[in-house]
Amino acid sequence: MGVQLFSAPGMTQPVPYHHVAVASGSRHVHVAGQISRDGAGRPVAIGDLRGQVAQALRNTGYGLAGAGAGFADVVRLTFYVTNWSPERIGDFMAGVEDVAGELGLPQPLPPSSLIGVDYLFEPDVLVEVEATAILD
Template identity: 35%
Template sequence: MTDNHLTRIAAPEGVAPGTGYTHVVVGTGTFVAVSGQCAFDEEGVIVGAGDPDAQARQVFENLRRCLAAAGAGFDDVVKLTYFVTAMAHLPALRAARDAVIAPDRLPASSAVQVAALVHPDLLMEVEAFAVVPEPARS
């Protein structure tokens, strides 16, 4: 799929299609890197201790806010990296992602199980890379 500044290649020749992600995303514009976001609210309090669904929603809300600060949105995301303390948390992350990213605009992604995050009540962390279009020149 081609957007104004992004091209998504779901299954390159000779590569099996992925489920829930795009293998390759090519973009032109300004690169945006968003640090890993956890389920902290604006006061630094953990949202949803022990609840992967609540934490996933907060993580994606934090990603939305960070992307907006850079003039980007979820349509501009080219790569998500999921860090989870248990692979069982991936369905919650996918549901939160699917609530904000259309299925025809899925970014490339990786999922990594980690022993721990910065606080023992955190179940997940997600970082994002995005590309925003260059401003039009007059």
């Protein structure tokens, strides 16, 4: 299986993600929205977007690993962030960078969307991450 990440000529640059992913393989892995909780369900990094992004990505990595995948197999990430404003991008990207090496996150990221929402399912949750990967 292979995942090819790229941004085609004419697509907006620079951005911290690739615009396009092309994957060959037949097994799709969908990791449900992951939030900043530890394995026992306790909140991690309350009030800290940077810390919550890092923990949500770790949890996404656990889900991928459980399916025999890793971030190198990811063709799409979707981030939902509460009370989003462009001024928060520094904290958001710092959370990504904090775990990029640990988790083997490609840099730039796979095709990604960051969607601002009013709130998520519990008041302390600032970010939720979904991932789609393709395996042979």
